[in-house]
Amino acid sequence: xxxxxxxxxxxxxxxxxxxxxxxxxxxxxxxxxxxxxxxxxxxxxxxxxxxxxxxxxxxxxxxxxxxxxxxxxxxxxxxxxxxxxxxxxxxxxxxxxxxxxxxxxxxxxxxxxxxxxxxxxxxxxxxxxxxxxxxxxxxxxxxxxxxxxxxxxxxxxxxxxxxxxxxxxxxxxxxxxxxxxxxxxxxxxxxxxxxxxxxxxxxxxxxxxxxxxxxxxxxxxxxxxxxxxxxxxxxxxxxxxxxxxxxxxxxxxxxxxxxxxxxxxxxxxxxxxxxxxxxxxxxxxxxxxxxxxxxxxxxxxxxxxxxxxxxxxxxxxxxxxxxxxxxxxxxx
Amino acid sequence: xxxxxxxxxxxxxxxxxxxxxxxxxxxxxxxxxxxxxxxxxxxxxxxxxxxxxxxxxxxxxxxxxxxxxxxxxxxxxxxxxxxxxxxxxxxxxxxxxxxxxxxxxxxxxxxxxxxxxxxxxxxxxxxxxxxxxxxxxxxxxxxxxxxxxxxxxxxxxxxxxxxxxxxxxxxxxxxxxxxxxxxxxxxxxxxxxxxxxxxxxxxxxxxxxxxxxxxxxxxxxxxxxxxxxxxxxxxxxxxxxxxxxxxxxxxxxxxxxxxxxxxxxxxxxxxxxxxxxxxxxxxxxxxxxxxxxxxxxxxxxxxxxxxxxxxxxxxxxxxxxxxxxxxxxxxx
DNA sequence: TTGAAAGCGCTAACAA
DNA sequence: TTGTTAGCGCTTTCAA
Numbered sequence: 001x002x003x004x005x006x007x008x009x010x011x012x013x014x015x016x017x018x019x020x021x022x023x024x025x026x027x028x029x030x031x032x033x034x035x036x037x038x039x040x041x042x043x044x045x046x047x048x049x050x051x052x053x054x055x056x057x058x059x060x061x062x063x064x065x066x067x068x069x070x071x072x073x074x075x076x077x078x079x080x081x082x083x084x085x086x087x088x089x090x091x092x093x094x095x096x097x098x099x100x101x102x103x104x105x106x107x108x109x110x111x112x113x114x115x116x117x118x119x120x121x122x123x124x125x126x127x128x129x130x131x132x133x134x135x136x137x138x139x140x141x142x143x144x145x146x147x148x149x150x151x152x153x154x155x156x157x158x159x160x161x162x163x164x165x166x167x168x169x170x171x172x173x174x175x176x177x178x179x180x181x182x183x184x185x186x187x188x189x190x191x192x193x194x195x196x197x198x199x200x201x202x203x204x205x206x207x208x209x210x211x212x213x214x215x216x217x218x219x220x221x222x223x224x225x226x227x228x229x230x231x232x233x234x235x236x237x238x239x240x241x242x243x244x245x246x247x248x249x250x251x252x253x254x255x256x257x258x259x260x261x262x263x264x265x266x267x268x269x270x271x272x273x274x275x276x277x278x279x280x281x282x283x284x285x286x287x288x289x290x291x292x293x294x295x296x297x298x299x300x301x302x303x304x305x306x307x308x309x310x311x312x313x314x315x316x317x318x319x320x321x322x323x324x325x326x327x328x329x330x331x332x
Numbered sequence: 333x334x335x336x337x338x339x340x341x342x343x344x345x346x347x348x349x350x351x352x353x354x355x356x357x358x359x360x361x362x363x364x365x366x367x368x369x370x371x372x373x374x375x376x377x378x379x380x381x382x383x384x385x386x387x388x389x390x391x392x393x394x395x396x397x398x399x400x401x402x403x404x405x406x407x408x409x410x411x412x413x414x415x416x417x418x419x420x421x422x423x424x425x426x427x428x429x430x431x432x433x434x435x436x437x438x439x440x441x442x443x444x445x446x447x448x449x450x451x452x453x454x455x456x457x458x459x460x461x462x463x464x465x466x467x468x469x470x471x472x473x474x475x476x477x478x479x480x481x482x483x484x485x486x487x488x489x490x491x492x493x494x495x496x497x498x499x500x501x502x503x504x505x506x507x508x509x510x511x512x513x514x515x516x517x518x519x520x521x522x523x524x525x526x527x528x529x530x531x532x533x534x535x536x537x538x539x540x541x542x543x544x545x546x547x548x549x550x551x552x553x554x555x556x557x558x559x560x561x562x563x564x565x566x567x568x569x570x571x572x573x574x575x576x577x578x579x580x581x582x583x584x585x586x587x588x589x590x591x592x593x594x595x596x597x598x599x600x601x602x603x604x605x606x607x608x609x610x611x612x613x614x615x616x617x618x619x620x621x622x623x624x625x626x627x628x629x630x631x632x633x634x635x636x637x638x639x640x641x642x643x644x645x646x647x648x649x650x651x652x653x654x655x656x657x658x659x660x661x662x663x664x
Numbered sequence: 665t666t667g668a669a670a671g672c673g674c675t676a677a678c679a680a
Numbered sequence: 681t682t683g684t685t686a687g688c689g690c691t692t693t694c695a696a
Contacts, residue, residue: 005672005673005674006673006674006675007673007674015682015683016682016683016684017673017674017675017683017684018675018676018682018683018684018685019681019682019683021674021675021676022675022676022682025675031681031682032681032682033681033682034681034682037681037682049470051446051449051450052450052673052674053391053450053452053672053673053674054447054450054451054452054674055387055390055391055396055451055452055672055673055674056391056672056673056674056675056688057673057674057675058387058674058688059385059387059388059391059672059673059674059688059689059690060673060674060675060676060687060688061674061675061688062688064387066430066451073416074406074412074415074416074419075409075412075413075415075416077407077409077412080406080407080409080412081407083406083407083431084405084406084407084433087406087431087432087433088433091432091444096430096431096432096447096451097430097431098398098428098429098430099415099419099428099429099431100419100423100428101416101419101420112423114383115386115428117383118383118384118385118386119386119387119398119428120385120386120387138381255613258617259613259616262616262617281587281591281614282613282614282617284591284594285590285594285614285617285618285619286617286618287617337688337689337690338689338690338691339689339690347666347667348666348667348668349667349668349689349690349691350666350667350668350669350691350692351665351666351667353690353691353692354666354691354692357691363665363666364665364666365665365666366665366666369665369666384689384690385688385689385690386690387688387689387690388672388688388689388690388691389689389690389691390672390690391672391673391674391688391689391690392671392672392689392690392691392692393672393690393691394672
């Protein structure tokens with residue numbers, strides 16, 4: 001049995017498409033369709049299990065009820081959890097999530113972005129690696145509903161949901177510093193996004209506040225394309241340099257480093273402290289001890305949905321920049 | 333500047349929609365469009381940054397190049413990682429992933445499923461809680477491209493990507509049993525899916541093989557809607573019953589239990605062994621020690637994509653049932 | 665070598 | 681109270 005369209009229904013029932021369409025969209029009363037006709041349609045529709053074609057509806061209405069969620073990696077717990085919260089929230093409102101992972105790759109980001117737009121997503125939620133791209137600028141100039149989170153480019157006016165990167169990192173690092181912890185190294189992904197830059201600034205600030213000399217050599221950068229190998233190399237360097245504390249600017253490299261420590265430097269596991277931005281469950285149980293900065297995931301999701309809904313409702317937006325305060329988690 | 337459609341392009345250039353469409357779809361040569369015209373179109377399209385409307389294309393072609401990915405919870409690392417692999421793979425082929433989390437809720441599953449179908453997804457990848465639902469039966473009877481993974485219903489003929497639940501669980505439990513580990517409890521989600529049933533069977537089989545009496549009381553079921561509270565209650569019961577080993581049928585409850593142990597039963601952490609289906613990074617570092625069964629995530633994703641592609645290509649499918657072998661991870 | 669026109673399934677203004 | 685019709689943006693057959 002082939003799938004019925006609204007036309008089939010109308011024909012089968014000897015009615016017009018209009019009438020059927022009105023009833024199916026709960027406009028029966030408003031449009032003065034007789035109760036009898038309404039019932040006839042509704043019953044028949046149930047009987048043949050009619051399923052409206054949303055694509056046709058979308059084309060007609062210019063609205064797809066989908067939202068693009070573009071992140072570096074959907075399997076990163078931080079993005080997965082936020083994704084889940086967004087999904088739940090938007091599901092309530094009749095929206096679906098189209099997901100795309102970019103691996104921090106500019107080309108892929110642009111491609112996915114374009115595909116999302118071609119697919120007529122109604123809004124975009126983006127943790128972008130490259131806010132200054134033409135694709136994004138063009139969207140922004142058309143007032144396309146768009147919220148950035150986790151990433152910022154101060155030169156670009158837009159909606160941003162962020163956390164206080166600098167201060168939080170400063171606090172976290174300071175809480176690690178004590179008489180036995182005076183030589184602190186840092187490992188980061190390439191800091192071509194401002195959040196990472198600011199986290200590194202926070203690290204520097206903490207050193208300064210505690211009169212610890214800043215040693216440029218102890219800031220190690222890992223290339224995005226080669227996370228495991230890169231982290232291994234830089235961790236080795238720092239350990240051989242005799243650091244007592246390693247600071248990480250995001251969870252990914254911290255998790256890799258924990259694995260490395262337990263695999264190759266088991267003997268040093270008690271002698272070294274870790275500090276990491278982003279919190280993951282693992283930190284509760286792992287060695288070395290990790291002081292971490294937990295991002296307020298629920299709040300990030302909440303503000304994001306708030307802004308998007310407002311734009312979708314009112315069709316306009318004054319750009320908002322919301323900065324949330326993460327939570328410091330110390331582990332003794 | 334309003335978005336240009338193919339009609340606008342045609343008008344601006346004094347050509348017909350047909351010609352423009354042919355060229356844009358790389359059929360210029362095939363359709364004998366002159367090089368000059370082709371170049372004119374291509375140049376103009378680039379100039380005005382024309383983006384084709386995929387919705388219109390989809391409606392016309394009856395193909396959306398989207399695939400629905402329906403799982404209990406996209407933020408569960410198991411489903412998130414598989415999701416990522418699927419996304420990468422299908423992206424190469426020009427497909428996108430629409431995601432839906434069901435929380436093991438039958439109603440939500442049906443609703444999301446229907447929405448996916450209404451949105452004309454080209455295929456579905458489902459870790460379903462309720463394979464016997466009318467919605468699924470109806471899809472199956474229409475030969476809708478559909479692959480189940482992680483879940484099975486032997487009464488329903490379909491494509492399944494599974495792992496050997498029973499044997500693997502048996503092996504894992506047996507590897508836990510020794511002179512000091514003789515009283516083994518089990519905590520599971522409601523086993524209304526076969527994979528969980530089989531894992532419980534595996535547990536029983538291990539006991540039997542080792543001549544340990546099976547005590548029905550030591551199998552504890554946690555309701556899906558109340559995971560944390562439920563796990564807390566059942567773990568307490570088992571500990572008070574004096575078990576020396578706790579077996580979990582999936583990672584979710586095991587992770588919760590690890591947290592509970594470290595929070596409320598710190599003193600017992602060294603005296604108890606955990607066995608869990610599904611592996612997560614956390615297990616490498618947590619106490620109690622966890623013996624876990626790691627699902628072959630890459631292989632699951634690979635076989636899933638293989639089957640879907642074959643169906644999409646050939647329009648037909650003899651149902652396949654692929655059972656993969658997970659890896660036992662012992663931690664001493 | 666190019667164009668006219670029908671139609672994918674739906675909505676909604678207008679007519680009856 | 682219900683129906684006719686145009687059209688959303690695209691593809692593709694058939695004609696020129």
